[in-house]
Amino acid sequence: MQRYHPWVFSGAIAHKPEDMIEGETVRIVSADGVFLGVGHFQIGSIAVRIMSFVDEPIDALFYERRLVNAYKMRLSLNLVRPDNTIFRLVHGEGDYLPGLIIDIYGDTAVIQAHSVGIHQDLDLVTNALRQLLPVDVVKHLFYKSEGTLPYKAGLFPENSYLLGGEDVDEIAVENGLRFRIDWLKGQKTGFFVDQRENRALLEYYARGRHVLNMFCYTGGFSVYALRGGAASVVSVDSSAKAVSMTDQNVSLNFGEDPRHSSSSEDAFKFLKQLPEGEKNLVILDPPAFAKHRGAINNALQGYKKLNLHALEKIAVGGLLFTFSCSQVISAEQFRLAVFSAAAISGRKVRILHQLTQPADHPINIYHPEGEYLKGLVLQVE
Numbered sequence: 001m002q003r004y005h006p007w008v009f010s011g012a013i014a015h016k017p018e019d020m021i022e023g024e025t026v027r028i029v030s031a032d033g034v035f036l037g038v039g040h041f042q043i044g045s046i047a048v049r050i051m052s053f054v055d056e057p058i059d060a061l062f063y064e065r066r067l068v069n070a071y072k073m074r075l076s077l078n079l080v081r082p083d084n085t086i087f088r089l090v091h092g093e094g095d096y097l098p099g100l101i102i103d104i105y106g107d108t109a110v111i112q113a114h115s116v117g118i119h120q121d122l123d124l125v126t127n128a129l130r131q132l133l134p135v136d137v138v139k140h141l142f143y144k145s146e147g148t149l150p151y152k153a154g155l156f157p158e159n160s161y162l163l164g165g166e167d168v169d170e171i172a173v174e175n176g177l178r179f180r181i182d183w184l185k186g187q188k189t190g191f192f193v194d195q196r197e198n199r200a201l202l203e204y205y206a207r208g209r210h211v212l213n214m215f216c217y218t219g220g221f222s223v224y225a226l227r228g229g230a231a232s233v234v235s236v237d238s239s240a241k242a243v244s245m246t247d248q249n250v251s252l253n254f255g256e257d258p259r260h261s262s263s264s265e266d267a268f269k270f271l272k273q274l275p276e277g278e279k280n281l282v283i284l285d286p287p288a289f290a291k292h293r294g295a296i297n298n299a300l301q302g303y304k305k306l307n308l309h310a311l312e313k314i315a316v317g318g319l320l321f322t323f324s325c326s327q328v329i330s331a332e333q334f335r336l337a338v339f340s341a342a343a344i345s346g347r348k349v350r351i352l353h354q355l356t357q358p359a360d361h362p363i364n365i366y367h368p369e370g371e372y373l374k375g376l377v378l379q380v381e
Contacts, residue, residue: 004366006093008048023116025058040099040117042150049098049115063128070095071132077359086174087360088193094362094370100125103189105181106172108140109133110189114148142183175200177223178252182245187217194373195220197358202283203228205319209281214267219246221283223253226260235262236270271309280318282310288326299326300337307341311380320378327372334374348381
């Protein structure tokens with residue numbers, strides 16, 4: 001039975017031409033000569049990322065069709081609105097374009113290549129994007145792949161504008177809230193688009209609460225909490241630049257709001273020094289603790305320790321929004337780490353919500369690895 005997984009691992013390949021070049025488009029056939037797929041060859045454990053299970057050229061028309069389908073889905077999700085100009089247009093395997101990420105921020109599309117094949121097809125991708133989104137809609141295409149391309153490929157592209165002039169508007173809108181996007185030096189493509197629906201849920205619960213937003217990055221959760229009527233919000237990140245971005249985004253939406261304060265400090269140290277019962281809504285959204293399978297055990301210990309600190313300090317009746325964005329950590333492993341923290345704390349803890357990534361980060365059912373964002377909302381007695 002064909003499993004339609006979009007990756008071919010190196011151990012499954014019996015024969016390949018000696019002169020194959022990384023990024024080259026190749027056809028995959030079974031041992032008895034049956035066509036299986038066409039995709040991009042790369043050096044490493046994932047030897048081929050399958051672009052199509054149909055024997056077709058990976059050309060301009062191919063990318064145009066895939067991008068049109070991706071855009072139509074975002075339209076059907078009601079994500080393309082005047083009060084929402086931030087969304088993910090292409091989510092790699094979830095949109096049948098392995099190795100390609102495209103995020104839309106107002107009039108700018110930020111493109112990331114996670115494979116050499118996509119990097120080499122960049123002109124095809126950008127031309128298809130121009131056909132899909134006219135210049136009066138998306139004025140700038142920004143390529144940001146220096147941190148995502150395979151290191152061994154020896155490709156170190158510089159960030160560059162591919163379309164448009166220098167009058168770039170760095171402000172975009174998510175659910176009516178304004179955010180400054182740093183796609184040049186910010187993490188990922190400049191903003192954590194994948195937390196949009198979880199931020200909206202936090203806003204629902206924020207009224208009258210004293211909120212602590214750990215690993216605040218650009219302050220998305222903080223801004224939603226303030227609009228939700230939080231009594232106070234403290235934003236914490238080890239990066240002074242991230243804290244500055246949070247302060248800017250709060251100011252963009254609420255001016256100098258006395259309810260908000262921020263601190264550049266290590267999360268574990270901050271939680272350890274936090275007075276017990278001071279906060280009754282805490283957000284833990286750390287960077288990936290494990291980026292490869294060899295780091296899983298240490299990552300799980302990190303999640304347990306972090307959540308234990310929060311559970312020990314949160315007020316009675318408080319809510320804890322806790323997340324893992326590590327792809328190699330399963331939902332079951334993450335939940336077990338949080339369970340262990342709850343057991344050690346000795347407090348009564350209930351799960352109110354089990355969270356994941358939004359619909360513009362779709363998960364290909366044949367590619368379970370695409371389910372990377374896990375979250376829990378806990379009520380603590």
